[in-house]
Amino acid sequence: MSVPQAAPHAAPADHDTGTFVDELPRRLGIWSAAAVLVGSTIGSGIFRVPAPVAERVGTLGAFSLIWIVGALVALMGALTIAELAAMFPRSGGVYVFLREAYGPLPAFLFGWTELLVIRPSALGAIAMIFAEYAGRMFGYGPGWVRWVAAGAILGLGLANIRSVKWGSVVQNLSTGAKVIAIVGLAFAAFLLGDRGGGALANPNGLAPTSWVGFGLALVSVMWAYDGWADLTFMAGEVKDPGRTMPRAIIGGVLAVAAIYLTIVAGYLFVMTMPEMAKSTLVASDVAQKIFGPVGASVVAGMVMISTFGALNGSTMTGPRILYAMAADGNFFSPIAAVHPRWKTPYAAIGLAASLGIAYVLGRSFQQLADSFVLGIWPFYALSVLAVFRLRRTRPDLPRPYRTAGYPVVPVLFLVGACGMLLNSAINDTANSALGFGIILLGIPAYYLWRAVSKA
Numbered sequence: 001m002s003v004p005q006a007a008p009h010a011a012p013a014d015h016d017t018g019t020f021v022d023e024l025p026r027r028l029g030i031w032s033a034a035a036v037l038v039g040s041t042i043g044s045g046i047f048r049v050p051a052p053v054a055e056r057v058g059t060l061g062a063f064s065l066i067w068i069v070g071a072l073v074a075l076m077g078a079l080t081i082a083e084l085a086a087m088f089p090r091s092g093g094v095y096v097f098l099r100e101a102y103g104p105l106p107a108f109l110f111g112w113t114e115l116l117v118i119r120p121s122a123l124g125a126i127a128m129i130f131a132e133y134a135g136r137m138f139g140y141g142p143g144w145v146r147w148v149a150a151g152a153i154l155g156l157g158l159a160n161i162r163s164v165k166w167g168s169v170v171q172n173l174s175t176g177a178k179v180i181a182i183v184g185l186a187f188a189a190f191l192l193g194d195r196g197g198g199a200l201a202n203p204n205g206l207a208p209t210s211w212v213g214f215g216l217a218l219v220s221v222m223w224a225y226d227g228w229a230d231l232t233f234m235a236g237e238v239k240d241p242g243r244t245m246p247r248a249i250i251g252g253v254l255a256v257a258a259i260y261l262t263i264v265a266g267y268l269f270v271m272t273m274p275e276m277a278k279s280t281l282v283a284s285d286v287a288q289k290i291f292g293p294v295g296a297s298v299v300a301g302m303v304m305i306s307t308f309g310a311l312n313g314s315t316m317t318g319p320r321i322l323y324a325m326a327a328d329g330n331f332f333s334p335i336a337a338v339h340p341r342w343k344t345p346y347a348a349i350g351l352a353a354s355l356g357i358a359y360v361l362g363r364s365f366q367q368l369a370d371s372f373v374l375g376i377w378p379f380y381a382l383s384v385l386a387v388f389r390l391r392r393t394r395p396d397l398p399r400p401y402r403t404a405g406y407p408v409v410p411v412l413f414l415v416g417a418c419g420m421l422l423n424s425a426i427n428d429t430a431n432s433a434l435g436f437g438i439i440l441l442g443i444p445a446y447y448l449w450r451a452v453s454k455a
Contacts, residue, residue: 026236026238026241027239028234028237028238029239030247032168033245033248034231034248035168035171036168036231036248036317037228037231037248037249037252037253037313038179038252038256039309040231040313040316041230041253041256042175042227043307043310043311044126044129044130046182046224046263046306047281047283048280048281049221049223050264051278051280051281053217053221057210057213057214058205058209058210059205060203060205060206060268061203061207062205062206062207062208062214063276064264066214067221067261068261069221070218070221070222071225074228075228075254076410077228077380078229079403079409080387080403080410080413081232081380081384082246082401083399084097084232085235086241086242086246086400087399089235089238090236091233091324091345092235092320092321092323092324092325092328093229093233093317093320093321094110094229094233094379094380097383098110100390101386104330104446107325107328108325108446108449109439109442109443109446110321111325112441112442112445113442114321114325115322115351117375117438118318118376119319119352119356120356121359121375123153123315123318123355123356123359123360124149126310126314127149127152127153127311127360128149128368129303130148130149130303131144133301134300137304146361152308153311153315153356153357153360156170156311156353159312160315160319160344161342161344161349162344164344171312174306174312178306178309182302182306183262185298185299186262188287189267190265190266190269192290193266193290194270197270197272198268199268199271199273199276200268204273212423215423215427216427219423219424222377223372223373226373227256228252229383230314231248231249231252232245233317233318234316236320242400245401246400263283270289270290271285271289281299284296284300286299315349315352315353319345319349320345321348322351323345323348326347330446331449335347374421374434374436375435375439377420378421384410384414385414387403
């Protein structure tokens with residue numbers, strides 16, 4: 001049995017370095033690049049996550065602290081991974097970093113998990129929230145939610161196949177709109193909310209009711225902050241990447257942190273901790289307190305914009321991993337095909353969108369969100385650890401940007417990441433076992449692929 005030959009316009013391999021050469025044109029400037037990161041990060045999490053976090057930590061002090069901790073963890077990851085993004089500005093991001101630092105097997109495991117867990121789960125979870133809020137806006141029933149979600153994935157997949165410029169325009173506009181909407185809701189809370197009615201006026205302690213609960217809540221918070229590495233997947237399409245990638249990654253994470261802390265403060269100004277813990281849609285309840293019944297419609301429109309932008313960002317970034325994997329010889333080579341006219345990785349985008357549609361039609365939001373977080377964070381930790389390894393094994397490589405605060409910053413990130421994963425493994429054993437089981441299944445799949453490719 002032989003492996004299918006490369007499709008026309010597939011990216012060729014660079015036999016001197018062992019990695020592929022991008023054929024995707026560099027079209028994204030710093031603002032579009034930052035918009036991809038911000039738009040991919042700010043999706044549904046900030047509207048859903050505060051309630052379970054409040055329930056698990058219990059107190060104002062712990063609730064406030066965990067959002068700051070989440071911001072710091074994401075920033076430390078961004079400060080570190082920006083060094084790798086500037087060194088290896090190729091499509092695939094984390095896949096490329098793992099390949100350069102550890103060899104093809106860890107890189108394959110990331111691509112395998114991305115294909116089977118990470119990207120379909122991300123697309124499905126985000127599309128599900130978009131469709132639920134669209135139902136509130138347009139009045140269709142729950143039976144239509146999954147089909148509308150599937151339609152959104154299909155539509156954005158086709159749009160991104162057609163043009164990366166179109167995708168970046170959508171990303172720029174939706175990111176600007178969602179930032180204005182979220183910040184606007186926060187300021188409305190401060191200006192129009194009851195000054196004595198929220199948690200800020202009624203503090204109930206500093207320490208969490210349970211440190212185990214604090215650890216589990218951090219997993220939820222990191223779902224909201226996730227997206228800080230997504231831009232690296234498109235590094236092969238960013239102009240002047242040595243300068244643009246670090247600035248866009250670090251600046252984008254700082255912007256997300258500022259936006260999140262602002263809206264969380266707005267929530268706390270209006271709602272008490274017990275109220276927030278019982279509210280499945282905190283932003284909607286805050287808007288209703290401020291604006292009355294019309295508030296639900298305001299928030300529905302805001303969440304639709306936010307999730308649409310995040311879905312577009314995930315559709316833009318994730319398929320570049322599959323493209324890089326195939327171009328590198330670690331997956332069916334036709335998936336590395338670049339459209340001869342539109343210059344987009346159309347086969348990879350089509351595959352990711354197809355799997356996203358399959359997942360959204362068969363799994364719940366919580367299943368999708370949990371699978372995503374537990375699937376991707378082990379590889380984030382390996383990517384950060386790669387900075388130490390590459391400084392030791394390949395000190396001669398050009399480094400346009402070097403990690404600020406090295407080695408303290410990456411060490412702190414690794415401590416936080418490992419602590420979060422260990423806490424999940426102990427207290428959420430079933431989901432953790434499933435996630436790590438899928439990753440480990442990639443090992444025999446890798447050796448099977450190598451045997452088939454040589455046949």
